[in-house]
Amino acid sequence: MSKLSLDQKLAILSDAAKYDASCASSGGERRSSRDGSGLGSSGGSGICHAYAPDGRCISLLKILMTNFCIYDCVYCVNRVSSQIERARFTVDEVVRLTIEFYRRNYIEGLFLSSGIIRSPDETMADMVRIARTLREVENFRGYIHLKTIPDASPELLDEAGRWADRLSINVELPTVEGLARLAPEKSATGIRKTMASLRQRREASRETTHTGKRKALFAPAGQSTQMIVGADAANDGTILTQAAQLYAGYGLSRVYYSAFSPIPDSSALLPLKSPPLLREHRLYQADWLLRFYGFEVDEIAGASGMLDLEIDPKLAWALAHRAAFPVDVNRAPREMLLRVPGFGTKTVGRILDARQHGAVRYDHLKAMGAVLKTAKAFISAPGWSPRGMTDAATLRARFAPAPVQLSLF
Template identity: 60%
Template sequence: MAQFDVRQKLEILADAAKYDASCASSGAPRRTSRDGKGIGSTGPGMGICHAYAPDGRCISLLKILLTNSCIFDCHYCINRKSSNVRRARFTAQEVVELTLAFYKRNYVEGLFLSSGIIKSSDYTMEQIVEVARSLRQNHGFRGYVHLKTIPDADPDLVRQAGLYADRVSINVELPTIAGLARLAPDKSAPRIEGAMAGMKNAIIDTADAKKRYKSAPRFAPAGQSTQMIVGADAATDGDIIARASGLYGQFGLRRVYYSAFSPIPDASSVLPLQRPPLMREHRLYQSDWLMRFYDYRPDEVVAAADPATGMLPLDIDPKLAWALKFRERFPADINRAPRELLLRVPGLGTKAVAAVLAARRWRRLRLDDVARLTQSIAKVRPFIVTDDWRPTGMIDRLDLKSVAAPKAKQLELFG
């Protein structure tokens, strides 16, 4: 491995970290150093890697790898053992010093740390834990820390990561076991799921202890997350949605991240020659949102996909695709329909539905009232009935998709 100074290492290892999508800080408790104790906080600010919390807060993180050297040879990874890339490695102390220096310059509010596997999984995990331990114990750092853990490492080391990190993540890598075996032969689906189960149990046990004993330690208060690569194998959108739903239910994940496969230099011959459309990644995030916040069952989301290919449509969002497929459920009476049906109206978000339910307790709602709650009343109108509006015949129009899905609005969530 060539010798580089810290600046050169930062250039190499920050660039290598860009392939990891699971960099977020949602769910972290707010900490502050205004009491004069410790360094850092989890309040909003400017920085290098911008992650967004559900309430819209922008969190800036120093996002780097400990090293891009790796003893594994995963076909889809640019840092795999057989890849021809510049290799660099930080020491644990260098990462600590960088994090503190970047924070003191108001560049970041925290750290996202991942790594290739060097020497062994246990050795690498020890180095990752040492970074977080030193920040917390030696320097009183109270900023956000997200650690990418290694499922092959000793369970006690993985557990230690949860004692110092706000969030931990263990990547399942690929949606199917067959895909993982083919493209990441050094990794094991049972070991990955075993590590996720152990983390879930530790989070639950510590949360329970915290209720009974104030002195109980914090443990990954922002939970755990994972990431799946989309388009590197033959998994369909239906496969991915089913897998994500299972992960949420089985391991209590806070987030599943989807990362569109990107062709890499000197790529393995078993990989696709082209990346999937980025819109596919976007549609999967929308589907994930439907399951997490709109009460859709996985089979309902999959029902929006093409039954022949298992793929979601790219030209319209999955909520609209579902509504067009099940037109008999509409129009929904804004003044009488249950929350479940209102959440399925294209163009109505969760906040809009909550506002409708609150307002209709006191008065009958008209189309203008609904228009004030949505960004596109044209998208909503064919699917609702109000006191002064009834979409006579619109729900059966052959061109309803073009009426409800203006092209300029397709990158919005559902509003």
């Protein structure tokens, strides 16, 4: 194989990284340095768009260190048996790219993943070396997200958490059976064991020593994971149940959902086409309801186990429980207000605050952030009654858009 230029490697390895959805900086803060200097910021636009907790757009250089891999996961385009063009960055090349892209104001951080080369420890060691060089040699204080290798040594994982803001380990598939069938070289038990270890290390880093000093930070933006949607027969209820268990058991910052995309020379074990991208979108909406709105998985997925593609899961629940509405915005508890379509968590908080000072009228709600086009059929307030807007079938026809197949990339 002829020697590739740095630009050619970048084209191959940035394209190969597009299948990883867990590119985000939520929860990350700018790292400080003793003298106030250092490279890295927290605003602007760039290559991979992620978002900070306050909603600011963060741009990251999103690449694989290499797309060579010793594993043969049948759903992965980079599997060892795949007939694709291969490339590999050196440690110095990734460091140089990150710094040069930052200086040109293209990025504010790095998202680094990799195929497994030679062994998990050798791969993880190179990734750790990149993060350490950026921090210690280049004085880089921007965001760093490393995809960790589950079978890597505890010492390497410890060091990875010291230099990176976020660590992530992909569970890959929603079920143990699915992983055993499509990625037999990977261990669901090993992945979860590593996730538990990272959680323990992170919790320990937040404790104070006997002298009252804080310990060294360990992955301060937490850990995340990703599940592939549609590569196996798992339904949405199974996927969301897995997500709920991961949040509860390992304290994850985020679970990401990635619609399966057909790959060249694919195995007969895989479906012939990708699922509707709208299914991935509905899973993210449902995930939000689990985390912030007090919903349970069985309420969202229902008896069929699949989310409604025509309407969002919160609206689907409200239409299925039409007898619970309309909700009186001046009397309903927080838990019920959160179930009103068109009311977000901030809107509900503002309503509860305003109720302490007097009645909340219908014409106050828009200023509080309510989406009244959706909410008005489910609420009552001084100045408003839904009157005849009660029939679930009529409302569904009103809210359900014409189906559109979104592009995956």
